[in-house]
Amino acid sequence: MADKIINFFKKKKSDVQFKRAGPGHRLSEATLSSQSSTSVKNEPVVRRTGLSEESKTAAEAALARMQNKSTNPGFNTSYAAIQAQVKKELENERATTSKPQELKPDSEAQKDNTEELMLPKNMATNGVFFKCPMINDEVLTKQEWKAKIKTFLYEQLEEERGLTACLIIQSCNDNREKINTCVETLCKYLENIVTYPEEEKYQKIRMSNRAFTDRVQPIEGSMDLLMAAGFTQQTLPNPDGQDEEYLVFNKDNVPSVESLITLIEALRSAEPVPLELDRGLQVLLPSQAVTKVQLPPSFYALKPEDIKREQQLRTEAIEKMQMLRTKAMREKDELREMRKYKFAIIRVRFPDGILLQGTFSVYEHYSEIHDFVQQNLEYDLPFILNTPTGHKLTLEEDATKTLIDLRLVPATVLTFAWHASVIDQINSSPNKDVFLKPEVMVLVSEI
Structure with missing residues (x-):
């Protein structure tokens, strides 16, 4: 049944793409005017011959130059400009003694009196966005996708x-x-019909019945399901002799009893149309990373009424700081604090100063971060990521740990380093200072 649902979406997606291609015509149709067809016939036919040896040599040399240019960042003037700008910013950063600004939630930013920090340019990301590959390749908010899916x-x-x-x-x-x-109630309705096909009491659903009005009717799509199962709405006398609305099953409205069994299986196996979290890929210069520090409200898991309790919780936190607490008590409070968030910003800082940024769910595993970084690297070589506390994250030990488990919520800057097994190989390469793919580097918005 799951395969049937996937094939259903594939068919619909291909239908949409086919319609966008525009109207077609039969191969037998005359698509050119007689005048144009005549002119084509009158044109002399030029017969192509194979390349000469000299032409082949020249073509191979040109192809080699193009390949060297595409793989060698030395030929990329924009890359060189970015590197020069990063070097300048890193020198300025080392010259100053001020501590780099940390990413912080939007609720904390509201307490800053500096109006400049409230400008949209200081947001680490514009929000949380999703993709739905089953339908199309658009990137939208969850609410926009819900409306589009509906x-x-x-x-x-x-x-x-x-x-x-x-x-x-x-x-x-x-x-x-x-x-x-x-779903359970609908399945019970249909299972009763399949099990007791001659029992008249299972062929009718009284629409004023409390079980129906409470469990079925309020759920969107339930009435369409019953209509697809062969029910029709009719006005019939109830046991008291008064007219009342019923849903009545008619076996002539369905191909066979087996179709009801298929519908029951579909009800039990169907899942919501899945959305994929868009990473919101950004490539930042050090100066941009310092200013883009605010997290939008969509990162919170809190409801409005929960936010009102924040001040009280902060007061309690201050009191707890003055108390002697065990390590377990401190970790419990830390986890409670992190569970206020649904999403996290992960930044990976490379040795050249460039930062790669992505958005993750707090319940995603470290393997997702590792894959995200690997997909954007110029070279597919093993690497490690270091946390601010100095912990080395590796697939062997941390692959299945969530961002909350690793204390990477709500925002963290990880430091990139090549794995010890490939350091000699990297150092001997002429492009040892290249980390991200060229198509990723062009995402740097300003120099």
């Missing part, structure tokens, strides 16, 4: 009503507990 699914109801209704139930409602209750 629109997309409702457009498919005519063609795939049953499967689409299952996806609407999972993707267009927020309360997971109520969704699960609705």
